[in-house]
Amino acid sequence: MSDLRETITYRHYYTPEEHSEKSQQLATVNIQKVELEDEKKAITSEYKAKIDAHQSQLNLLSRQVHDRFETRTILAVKRKNFTDRIWEYINPDSGEIIKTEPLTGRDLQYDVPLSDEELPGATSQDDSPIEGEDLENGVEPDATEYLPALLPGQPEDPPKLLGTGEERDDAGTGTADLPGPKKRRPKPKKP
Structure with a gap:
């Protein structure tokens, strides 16, 4: 009688050597998969950073085109x-x-521009020092020398700023009569 052949599937239980070999293959493939996933993450994050940079530039350009200006x-x-x-x-x-x-x-x-002659430390046309100026000793003249003289009828003490409590009248003789806050009239009482 002759033997017939047919392809069938069945369960083959591993021998300890086969099991050890499959365990080694499993570990190797698992490590390769983890490495590929890490590489994918690195590439993905790199490309994500590039894409985000372009998206940011797109947003800025869109805003500028829409607003028609930039700061x-x-x-x-x-x-x-x-x-x-x-x-x-x-x-x-x-x-x-x-x-x-x-x-x-x-x-x-x-702004009133001053001529060279009006500036402190300037010399007159004959190049002689201004009166009271002692530049040889390194001492600068008193700034009050350059203030204009008081006009006739002008008080010696100029008026103070309003609200300081020391206001002068036009003659400079005393406290000015400045209008104060308005006084309210009392309401008439009802009988």
Whole structure:
């Protein structure tokens, strides 16, 4: 009789040597898988950082296109415009007025340029030192020498600032009669 052949499946139980070999294969494949996952994470985080950088740049450009401007910092020229009562900030490169602000009360005061003769420590036209100036000894003159003399009828003590309690009247003789807070009339009593 002749033997017939057929392919079938069955359970083969490992011998201790086969089991040890499969254990070694399992450990090797598991380590390879962990290494590939770590490599994938590193590459993913690297690409994620690149993608995030591009997304940030996209967001910034989208905002700038939408708003039609960007904020820049420059060293601008600042000039008073008394006609329009504004500060003008001028771009030194283009000469363009890039920003304006209203002048405050203090800003509205004109700057009076002094000539060389009016500046402290200056000499007169004949190059002689100003009277009272002792520059040889390194002593500068008293600043009061450069203040203008009082006009006739002007009080010796100039008026103090309002609100200090020491206000002078126009003649400089005493406390000025300044209007105080308005007094309220008492309400009439009902009978």
